[in-house]
Amino acid sequence: MRVAVVCPYDLSAPGGVQDQVVSIVEWLREEGQDAWAVAPGEAGPTETHHVGGIVRVPANRSRAPIALDPRVVRRVRSAIRGADVVHIHEPLMPMVSLAALLAGDQPKVATFHADPAAVVRNVYRGAAGVLRRLLRRASVVTAVSETAAAAAARFVTAEIVPNGVDVGSYRAAETERDPATVLFLGRDEPRKGLDVLLQAWPLIRARVPAARAFVVGAERSRGPDGVAYLGRVSDDQKRAELAGAAVLCAPNLGGESFGIVLIEAMAAGCAVVASDLPSFRSVGGDAVVFVEPGDPTALADRVSRLLEDDTARHERVRLGTERVARFDRGRVLDAYLDAYRRACNRGAGSG
Numbered sequence: 001m002r003v004a005v006v007c008p009y010d011l012s013a014p015g016g017v018q019d020q021v022v023s024i025v026e027w028l029r030e031e032g033q034d035a036w037a038v039a040p041g042e043a044g045p046t047e048t049h050h051v052g053g054i055v056r057v058p059a060n061r062s063r064a065p066i067a068l069d070p071r072v073v074r075r076v077r078s079a080i081r082g083a084d085v086v087h088i089h090e091p092l093m094p095m096v097s098l099a100a101l102l103a104g105d106q107p108k109v110a111t112f113h114a115d116p117a118a119v120v121r122n123v124y125r126g127a128a129g130v131l132r133r134l135l136r137r138a139s140v141v142t143a144v145s146e147t148a149a150a151a152a153a154r155f156v157t158a159e160i161v162p163n164g165v166d167v168g169s170y171r172a173a174e175t176e177r178d179p180a181t182v183l184f185l186g187r188d189e190p191r192k193g194l195d196v197l198l199q200a201w202p203l204i205r206a207r208v209p210a211a212r213a214f215v216v217g218a219e220r221s222r223g224p225d226g227v228a229y230l231g232r233v234s235d236d237q238k239r240a241e242l243a244g245a246a247v248l249c250a251p252n253l254g255g256e257s258f259g260i261v262l263i264e265a266m267a268a269g270c271a272v273v274a275s276d277l278p279s280f281r282s283v284g285g286d287a288v289v290f291v292e293p294g295d296p297t298a299l300a301d302r303v304s305r306l307l308e309d310d311t312a313r314h315e316r317v318r319l320g321t322e323r324v325a326r327f328d329r330g331r332v333l334d335a336y337l338d339a340y341r342r343a344c345n346r347g348a349g350s351g
Contacts (some may be wrong), residue, residue, distance in 0.1 A: 164332030
């Protein structure tokens with residue numbers, strides 16, 4: 001099967017949608033399918049058709065690296081030509097994904113990822129009729145979570161196919177685990193909650209003086225004692241840092257439609273403390289210790305308890321190891337392959 005996997009964002013920029021697009025292309029190719037990515041920007045995996053330069057626009061408390069040049073439309077049509085099925089991530093995002101949705105007559109699978117901001121939800125509400133007609137061009141519509149599906153529910157019914165990871169690759173990372181190490185993994189954006197962890201950190205150190213924190217994905221010139229900033233790291237180093245940490249802390253403040261970082265941590269054998277967001281709860285279930293978002297005192301207490309109590313921490317690890325199996329690459333890829341086959345059987349735009 002020839003599959004064009006379309007991403008509206010620059011694949012060289014960090015982000016959950018980008019990571020999933022790159023992974024899906026890789027997994028498809030490893031299974032003998034002919035797959036390639038279509039995205040803006042100039043960098044990314046070898047199997048990528050680059051279709052235009054990027055601009056960064058405010059979106060969901062972040063800045064999205066997307067293409068707005070009208071010439072992208074022609075380039076996208078060329079990039080998806082010859083595909084048996086086109087898998088479009090964030091199908092309503094301009095210009096790349098929207099162009100792919102409107103282009104050609106191939107069967108299409110559309111996947112929603114985001115928990116959109118209020119202004120976008122208002123657009124969805126006001127333009128539901130138009131968006132419903134647009135989405136009829138997709139033969140199968142999926143969403144990565146109930147949160148993402150609910151955001152699009154006014155104009156389309158989406159089946160749930162969660163984001164996934166190669167669980168085995170996280171378990172294979174061999175690093176001696178430090179029972180006093182806390183890891184933060186995420187971009188340095190307010191909604192990721194790094195400042196909440198930094199506010200909690202003196203309280204954690206007061207209870208667990210040996211505690212150390214490593215921050216992956218963000219760089220600052222200095223931080224509280226015991227905090228080290230690693231910046232952006234390779235996938236291999238990320239897995240090694242997860243394998244060496246006792247607790248993964250995800251103090252996000254909102255705007256999350258999934259929780260891939262929770263899956264990565266559970267796959268690597270970390271106990272997880274995370275903000276009580278609907279998307280995080282659906283991913284983590286009873287394996288994760290949840291805390292009210294934006295409460296550094298409560299966060300410090302939950303993290304400290306796990307650092308102090310090996311038995312409680314190991315129980316969370318056990319539960320996480322059981323839960324993460326549902327997000328393994330095999331299950332996710334099988335679900336998408338089934339969606340591709342159904343889309344091909346239904347034909348383009350049959351709804």
